Amino acid sequence: MIYALLFLASYLVGHINPAILVSRWRRGIDIREINSKNAGTSNVTMTIGYRWGIFVLLMDILKGLVPALIVRLVYPENDILWFVSGLGAILGHIYPVLYQFKGGKGTATFGGVLFATVPLYAVGLLLLFALVLYLTDYIALSTLVAIVLTPIVLYLMGFHWISVLLMLVFSFISFSKHFENYRRIWNKEEVGLRKFHRNKDQIRVEKNTQ
Known part of the structure; x- marks a missing residue:
């Protein structure tokens, strides 16, 4: 019962x-109908700007961090409960019932869960995530590294196999959510984060010169 x-x-x-x-408040739009149509950090950054993208990122991280950390403090010996709580927060983000089960892709909330459960690994993964993003300009590829690496690291760290399985479930969900991104990257059709903003700046300059 406590698990449920x-x-x-x-x-x-x-x-x-x-x-x-944020998108409804700042622009009167549904972020799920704009650009990538994803209700998450990257789409907010591209659509509304870096400042609000950072705000959304922090809030999404806290959604995973706070529940998992509270459970870890209350049940320090039961790591399965930590990840049951963490997966609950992630799935709430991805499949919100009040938003017709159309939410974000869960990457930031997943990061929050890791900061609560394996903080040292989470810091290292964040640095690796940033490095891959810098080198490739694709958030989807940084996410791919994270979701492949995490279940392996948790297993090697000695976490219960059910905890590993719970994070593996998210890995499969995340891969399916990013599948179109990976397909476009493979076909060289995906627009990277820096390129997107360069294009926006170019359009802005052209409009100002007309």
Whole structure:
């Protein structure tokens, strides 16, 4: 029973989607209908700007960090509960019932769960994530590295196999959510984060000179 209750409570926390709320408040739009149509950090950054993208990123991280950290403090010997709570928050972000089950892709919330459960690894993974993003300009590739590496590292660190399996479930979901990104990257059709903003700046300059 405690597993189900913690999962549900964390799902409700993850259900709060700052990307949807911010886009409606700042622009009067549904972020799920603009650009990549994803209710997450990258789309907010591309659509509204870096400042609000950073805000959404922090809020999405906290959605995963806070529930998992509370559970870890209350049940320090039961890592399965930590990841049950964490997965609940992630799935609440990806499949929010009040938003017709159309949320974000869960990467930032996943990061928050790792900061709560394996903080040293999370710091190292964040640096690796940033490095891959810098080298490739694709958030999807940074995410791919994270979702492949994490279950392996958790297994090697001696976490319960169920905890590893729970994070592996997210890895498969995340891969399916990013599949179109990977296809476009393979076909050289994906627009990277820096290139997107360079294109926006170029369009802005052209409009100002007309």
